[in-house]
Amino acid sequence: EVQLVESGGGLVQPGGSLRLSCTASGFIFSSYWMSWVRQAPGKGLEWVANIKQDGSDRYYVDSVKGRFTISRDNAKNSLYLQMNSLRADDTAVYYCARAIGTEAYWGQGTLVTVSS
Amino acid sequence: EIVLTQSPATLSLSPGERATLSCRASQSVSSYLAWYQQKPGQAPRLLIYDASNRATGIPARFSGSGSGADFTLTISSLEPEDFAVYYCLQRTNWPLTFGGGTKVEIK
Numbered sequence: 001e002v003q004l005v006e007s008g009g010g011l012v013q014p015g016g017s018l019r020l021s022c023t024a025s026g027f028i029f030s031s032y033w034m035s036w037v038r039q040a041p042g043k044g045l046e047w048v049a050n051i052k053q054d055g056s057d058r059y060y061v062d063s064v065k066g067r068f069t070i071s072r073d074n075a076k077n078s079l080y081l082q083m084n085s086l087r088a089d090d091t092a093v094y095y096c097a098r099a100i101g102t103e104a105y106w107g108q109g110t111l112v113t114v115s116s
Numbered sequence: 117e118i119v120l121t122q123s124p125a126t127l128s129l130s131p132g133e134r135a136t137l138s139c140r141a142s143q144s145v146s147s148y149l150a151w152y153q154q155k156p157g158q159a160p161r162l163l164i165y166d167a168s169n170r171a172t173g174i175p176a177r178f179s180g181s182g183s184g185a186d187f188t189l190t191i192s193s194l195e196p197e198d199f200a201v202y203y204c205l206q207r208t209n210w211p212l213t214f215g216g217g218t219k220v221e222i223k
Contacts, residue, residue, distance in 0.1 A: 035212075037160075045152070045160060045203055047212040059210045062117075095159055101150045101207035104162040104171050 002026040002105045004096050009110030016086050016114070022079040022096030022107055030054070030074035035100040036081050038092035039109075046092075047100070049081065064090075086114045118142055118206050120215035128223040135191040137218045139204035144184045148208040151180055151189045155200045163202075164189065194220070 008020040020036070036048040049070040050059045058070050069082040079096050093109040119142040129135055139149065147167040152160040162171040164180035167187060177192040191198055199222050204215040 044217045045154075045205075045214040047205075047214065050210075050212070059212075061211045100212065101148065101205050102165045106159040108159055 002098070004098065004105055004107035006094065006096055006107045006110040009094065009112045011113045011115065012086055013116050014087060014114055017082070017084045018086065018112060020081040020083065020094055020096075020110060020112070024077045024079065024098070027098070027105075029072075029077040032098050032103075033100075034070075034072060034079045035097045036070060036079075037095045037097055037100065037106075038090075038112075039095070040089070040092045043092075048094070050100070051079070083112070086112075088114050090114050117211055118145060118209055118213050120204050120206055120213055122202075122204060122215035122218045124218060125216070126219045126221060128221050129194055130223045131194050131196055133194050135189075135194055135198070135220055137189040137191075137202055137220075139182075139187040139189070139215050141185040141187075141206060145206040145208040147183050148206060149180075149182070149187050150205045150207070151178075152203045152205065153198075153200045154203065160203065191220075 003025045005023045012018050035050045038048050051070045067085045071080045091114045093111050095109045096107045098105040121140045123138045149167050151164040154160045163174050163178050168180045179190045181188050201217045201219045203217050
């Protein structure tokens with residue numbers, strides 16, 4: 001059974017940093033593009049970042065470029081999102097997803113709250 | 117950036133009625149458009165990928181159509197569990213973008 005489990009969310013002050021993790025199981029992790037998608041409270045979905053199977057290509061939404069870094073460790077079946085210089089408008093539930101747009105596998109999300 | 121505009125924002129219907137949801141792109145996305153359903157407190161659920169292909173386990177009452185810049189999600193006869201928010205997503209160009217969503221509510 002395919003599972004994606006996010007962790008690492010929490011409360012952080014503006015300007016702070018947080019590292020999200022997504023642990024995958026039930027499939028060959030190294031064979032798939034992976035994504036982070038977020039949803040601010042009461043708002044719609046926003047794609048954040050994608051990373052290719054071997055980590056050689058990475059793409060970001062403009063609002064996080066230079067602040068967030070997506071990475072993966074295929075040996076550990078894990079996806080990461082390093083978030084620096086966090087702002088109040090980064091407050092959201094962050095989901096990891098496999099092959100977004102073509103496949104159905106998403107985690108349940110982890111909440112990141114940026115507030116003083 | 118490709119902007120996806122969903123309409124209407126809210127659709128008020130009764131169980132058994134037909135729902136027609138629209139997603140329009142600011143430029144062609146070919147057929148690289150997906151539809152998701154989301155219920156409160158849950159992760160999005162993929163319904164349709166590549167404009168018209170139902171994802172595994174999705175009931176036949178859900179269908180997608182369109183290509184280029186105009187797409188439609190049709191729910192042929194609404195079941196109680198179908199009242200939710202629906203989003204479209206394009207994966208043609210970076211950044212990937214979602215539409216603003218259509219809420220299907222019980223009339």
